[in-house]
Amino acid sequence: MTGPASDNTSSADDQTSPQVTTLIIFGATGDLTKRLLLPALGQLLGLEPDLNVRLIGVGRHDLTDDQWRDKVREAFADERSDAGDRVAEQTVYRRGDPTDADDLRSVLSDIDGRPVLYFAVPPSVTRKACEALRDVDLPPGTTLAPEKPFGSDQKSARELNELLLELVPENQIYRVDHFLGQSVLLDLLGVRLANRVFEPVWSGTHIESVVIRYDESLGLEGRAGYYDGVGALQDMIQSHLLQLVAVVAMEPPATLGERDLRDAIGAALRAVHIWDDDAVASSRRARYTAGEAGGEQLPNYVDEDGVDASNNTETLAEATFEVRTNRWQGVPFTLRSGKALDPEAKEIVLTFRPLRHVPEQFEDQVEPNVLRFTFGHDAMSVRLNVHRGSHPFALKTVDLDADFGNASMRAYAEVLSGIIKGDETLAVRGDAAEECWRIVDPIVDAWRANKVPIDGYAAGSAGPDAWPTLPL
Numbered sequence: 001m002t003g004p005a006s007d008n009t010s011s012a013d014d015q016t017s018p019q020v021t022t023l024i025i026f027g028a029t030g031d032l033t034k035r036l037l038l039p040a041l042g043q044l045l046g047l048e049p050d051l052n053v054r055l056i057g058v059g060r061h062d063l064t065d066d067q068w069r070d071k072v073r074e075a076f077a078d079e080r081s082d083a084g085d086r087v088a089e090q091t092v093y094r095r096g097d098p099t100d101a102d103d104l105r106s107v108l109s110d111i112d113g114r115p116v117l118y119f120a121v122p123p124s125v126t127r128k129a130c131e132a133l134r135d136v137d138l139p140p141g142t143t144l145a146p147e148k149p150f151g152s153d154q155k156s157a158r159e160l161n162e163l164l165l166e167l168v169p170e171n172q173i174y175r176v177d178h179f180l181g182q183s184v185l186l187d188l189l190g191v192r193l194a195n196r197v198f199e200p201v202w203s204g205t206h207i208e209s210v211v212i213r214y215d216e217s218l219g220l221e222g223r224a225g226y227y228d229g230v231g232a233l234q235d236m237i238q239s240h241l242l243q244l245v246a247v248v249a250m251e252p253p254a255t256l257g258e259r260d261l262r263d264a265i266g267a268a269l270r271a272v273h274i275w276d277d278d279a280v281a282s283s284r285r286a287r288y289t290a291g292e293a294g295g296e297q298l299p300n301y302v303d304e305d306g307v308d309a310s311n312n313t314e315t316l317a318e319a320t321f322e323v324r325t326n327r328w329q330g331v332p333f334t335l336r337s338g339k340a341l342d343p344e345a346k347e348i349v350l351t352f353r354p355l356r357h358v359p360e361q362f363e364d365q366v367e368p369n370v371l372r373f374t375f376g377h378d379a380m381s382v383r384l385n386v387h388r389g390s391h392p393f394a395l396k397t398v399d400l401d402a403d404f405g406n407a408s409m410r411a412y413a414e415v416l417s418g419i420i421k422g423d424e425t426l427a428v429r430g431d432a433a434e435e436c437w438r439i440v441d442p443i444v445d446a447w448r449a450n451k452v453p454i455d456g457y458a459a460g461s462a463g464p465d466a467w468p469t470l471p472l
């Protein structure tokens with residue numbers, strides 16, 4: 001995490017000098033590494049040139065060191081820096097299988113300082129790799145960074161936690177959820193916790209509903225191997241969006257140190273339940289049919305390469321939850337995310353309750369106040385009723401917009417920064433990972449049992465016509 005060092009970090013405090021970190025990326029030739037991890041590392045090195053990092057790529061393909069270095073340079077090209085050039089110059093590639101203890105030993109025999117094992121591989125490979133690591137002597141400080149999804153239900157998440165904890169202590173496990181590094185989440189923390197005008201009204205006494213949506217125009221993008229059978233609920237709501245719920249709903253922590261913040265997130269998640277405890281009535285799912293979205297012509301989802309129609313995968317999911325605390329009981333938190341949607345809508349929207357009384361001259365003119373945070377090109381707006389018009393008490397609803405511009409750091413750069421510096425604040429703690437599955441498991445079960453119909457929507461539309469509109 002950038003900014004002031006956290007006040008109650010554990011592992012970060014133990015480090016006295018800029019220790020060397022060897023970042024070992026398993027899945028080095030994969031899409032995640034190319035599109036997200038390496039560009040983020042390049043950006044981070046440009047912003048923090050003193051980070052003492054070595055990079056090793058590990059993959060199943062045959063690559064020479066020079067070929068790998070070219071890939072790294074290419075990924076760093078947009079944000080080139082001396083530090084990035086140095087890392088790209090020194091990096092090496094090892095052909096290896098992360099599920100093979102001999103290969104793991106061989107990679108770890110050749111490292112400087114503290115190794116970070118970043119698993120940019122499918123979850124089944126991460127699990128087998130961790131099983132293989134039981135037979136490997138891990139160097140001091142070894143850090144494990146598994147990517148989402150972390151398990152496939154509460155039970156498997158618990159088992160994976162147990163396995164990881166056999167290998168290293170919790171403060172050396174960085175479960176990656178890049179939404180914790182999204183600048184909008186960091187904006188939300190600032191707006192909520194540093195402003196007198198917001199914190200006192202941050203509760204169900206004043207807020208009527210919360211909507212967190214992440215409607216993307218992208219389709220499957222050739223990711224059937226991962227996405228098909230997983231779907232929008234598990235891909236987005238189970239992980240990313242529930243982390244956002246926790247940050248909106250948590251009790252204000254005394255500090256933003258890793259322990260206080262992650263305790264608050266964990267407590268908030270433990271209070272989240274499906275609305276009315278009714279997974280069938282409180283969830284919806286749908287799948288796209290052919291159409292044009294994001295400038296691309298998309299086929300029916302079921303006709304996409306690699307899709308197995310019998311998986312019945314949804315590409316749009318919506319579910320409503322309740323946070324059963326004194327602060328939030330009775331306030332619906334609706335989460336929604338999907339692919340191939342137009343318009344894109346990636347935002348957190350808090351709608352305020354009506355005033356108990358307004359002067360009669362204002363009646364019928366007043367709209368609810370709305371506080372909105374927008375992802376991507378970060379922005380925030382507050383909807384207010386103000387005087388405007390031809391008579392003294394005429395009101396108009398206006399959105400006061402603040403455009404924060406592009407984030408100074410990519411979400412993955414924030415996450416990598418924490419991992420490299422040994423600050424766990426923006427990593428998912430084990431209890432939170434299990435809790436997120438506890439919350440959605442009943443919906444997954446209801447959908448598998450076909451208790452919720454799967455609706456259709458044309459790619460490029462705003463979703464199924466029959467679904468109620470969320471506040472926008």
Ligand SMILES: O=P(O)(O)OC[C@H]1O[C@@H](O)[C@H](O)[C@@H](O)[C@@H]1O
Binds near residue numbers: 216235411
């Ligand atoms: O918009 P971002 O930061 O790329 O995050 C969204 C992506 O997050 C990933 O974790 C999901 O697997 C993708 O399906 C999704 O598109």
